[in-house]
Amino acid sequence: MEVVVIKSSLHTYAPGLNRRDFLIASAGTFATMAMSGFPQSAQAAAPLLLPPLPYAENALQPVITAQMIGFHYGKHHKGYVDNLNKLITATEYADLPLEKIITGTSGQPDKAAIFNNAAQIWNHTFYWNSLSPKGGGEPPAALKQKIEAAFGSVDACKKEFASAAVGQFGSGWAWLVLDGDKLKVVKTGNADTPLTTGVKPLLTIDVWEHAYYLEYQNRRADYVNAVLDKLINWEFAAQNMG
Numbered sequence: 001m002e003v004v005v006i007k008s009s010l011h012t013y014a015p016g017l018n019r020r021d022f023l024i025a026s027a028g029t030f031a032t033m034a035m036s037g038f039p040q041s042a043q044a045a046a047p048l049l050l051p052p053l054p055y056a057e058n059a060l061q062p063v064i065t066a067q068m069i070g071f072h073y074g075k076h077h078k079g080y081v082d083n084l085n086k087l088i089t090a091t092e093y094a095d096l097p098l099e100k101i102i103t104g105t106s107g108q109p110d111k112a113a114i115f116n117n118a119a120q121i122w123n124h125t126f127y128w129n130s131l132s133p134k135g136g137g138e139p140p141a142a143l144k145q146k147i148e149a150a151f152g153s154v155d156a157c158k159k160e161f162a163s164a165a166v167g168q169f170g171s172g173w174a175w176l177v178l179d180g181d182k183l184k185v186v187k188t189g190n191a192d193t194p195l196t197t198g199v200k201p202l203l204t205i206d207v208w209e210h211a212y213y214l215e216y217q218n219r220r221a222d223y224v225n226a227v228l229d230k231l232i233n234w235e236f237a238a239q240n241m242g
């Protein structure tokens with residue numbers, strides 16, 4: 001497995017990882033972390049750095065090309081990390097875990113820039129882990145059973161997921177979440193994240209134009225359906241479900 005680290009500093013932050021765990025993960029076992037879901041992080045790690053991709057930049061081709069990831073991960077995702085570090089330097093947020101920054105600034109207009117960049121870091125790391133070169137296909141049995149209970153079938157779930165992703169007006173995200181004991185599909189605009197709404201995110205698809213425009217231009221539905229058919233990481237969803 002290739003681990004891509006854009007910024008070579010002492011500490012890189014990934015949602016769900018404390019500093020020590022990340023250093024272990026970054027030594028070559030990031031896949032283990034990725035497959036273990038996103039437990040709440042226990043410690044702060046500053047400065048925040050761009051988490052490594054859980055696969056090589058060309059691993060999702062042809063659905064998502066290396067060039068798409070080069071811009072999306074290497075420019076956009078990295079940009080949010082760089083922005084947030086500037087915004088939180090010498091503030092009360094400087095030493096907080098990413099999730100705490102997100103929940104602590106949500107809904108506060110004067111903290112919107114911090115929230116937007118923090119939430120986008122988390123959302124993007126969650127997105128990369130929601131995809132897999134071995135994705136698509138059938139969900140694990142326990143997840144499949146829950147999907148069938150909520151949507152009737154895996155195909156119906158995918159259809160609702162796609163509908164939310166394609167129907168999100170403007171920039172945003174489509175999500176499969178666990179609300180109490182029931183699976184639901186929701187969508188969020190801009191940087192908004194289900195993390196602030198009391199539900200547990202299981203999977204996401206990024207529908208900002210920067211996620212697909214390079215190869216798909218205006219064909220968002222083609223991008224979304226290809227992701228759901230070929231890349232969606234049901235294993236990651238099952239592990240997030242717990």
Ligand SMILES: [Fe+2]
Pocket residue numbers: 072076124206208210211
């Ligand atoms: Fe994005």
